[in-house]
Amino acid sequence: MTAPSLTGKKIAIITENGFEEIELTSPKKALEEAGATVHIISTHQTVKAWDTDHWSIELPVDADITQVSSDDYDALLIPGGVINPDKMRMQKPFISFTQEFFEAGKPVAAICHGPQLLIETGLIKGKEMTSYPSLKTDITNAGAYWLDKEVVTDNGLITSRSPEDLPAFNKKIIEEFAEGIHLTRNSLAPSDVN
Numbered sequence: 001m002t003a004p005s006l007t008g009k010k011i012a013i014i015t016e017n018g019f020e021e022i023e024l025t026s027p028k029k030a031l032e033e034a035g036a037t038v039h040i041i042s043t044h045q046t047v048k049a050w051d052t053d054h055w056s057i058e059l060p061v062d063a064d065i066t067q068v069s070s071d072d073y074d075a076l077l078i079p080g081g082v083i084n085p086d087k088m089r090m091q092k093p094f095i096s097f098t099q100e101f102f103e104a105g106k107p108v109a110a111i112c113h114g115p116q117l118l119i120e121t122g123l124i125k126g127k128e129m130t131s132y133p134s135l136k137t138d139i140t141n142a143g144a145y146w147l148d149k150e151v152v153t154d155n156g157l158i159t160s161r162s163p164e165d166l167p168a169f170n171k172k173i174i175e176e177f178a179e180g181i182h183l184t185r186n187s188l189a190p191s192d193v194n
Helices: 021-033 083-088 092-104 115-121 133-141 163-179
Strands: 010-014 037-042 046-051 054-060 075-078 108-111 151-154 157-160
Touching: 010 021, 010 092, 021 037, 021 046, 021 054, 021 075, 021 108, 021 163, 075 092, 075 115, 075 163, 083 115, 092 108, 092 115, 108 115, 108 163, 115 133, 115 157, 151 163, 157 163
Parallel strands: 010 037, 010 075, 075 108, 108 157
Antiparallel strands: 046 054, 151 157
């Protein structure tokens, strides 16, 4: 069975400084190899990675988050790292941009500590998710169901626990991003919501 193609798809990766290097570079490479155009989006011109226990590479940013819309992209990826999601969750542009993807039914993927930003959207209640284990209580308190699995998918929301899960995460994001728009709660018929 051949892997799905993402030719013609545009993927947004949002990040602050302090993203875990492999959690951005590995999915980005997999998405590009599947044919997607991938943009790194931030409030900076370059973003600096964290690699396990030290600062590492700097990557150029393709677009300023205040200058783009979810309408410009087919899916969203949020890398983890302890520093990155904590910085993003305190900035309205990152929260609003992420909310737009949820509301449009576009796929959203987050790994490791990335789901911290998802909590801030207020839109994960009732979702099945995973994350780095230290976020389990936060995710549960936000109304989602936390599962200890390498990758969890719930109607276009894809989450994974850590860099060790990247092979499964990358495979699943390509599948889900290829599927495109998923039904949102707002798009269900009243009889489907029970």
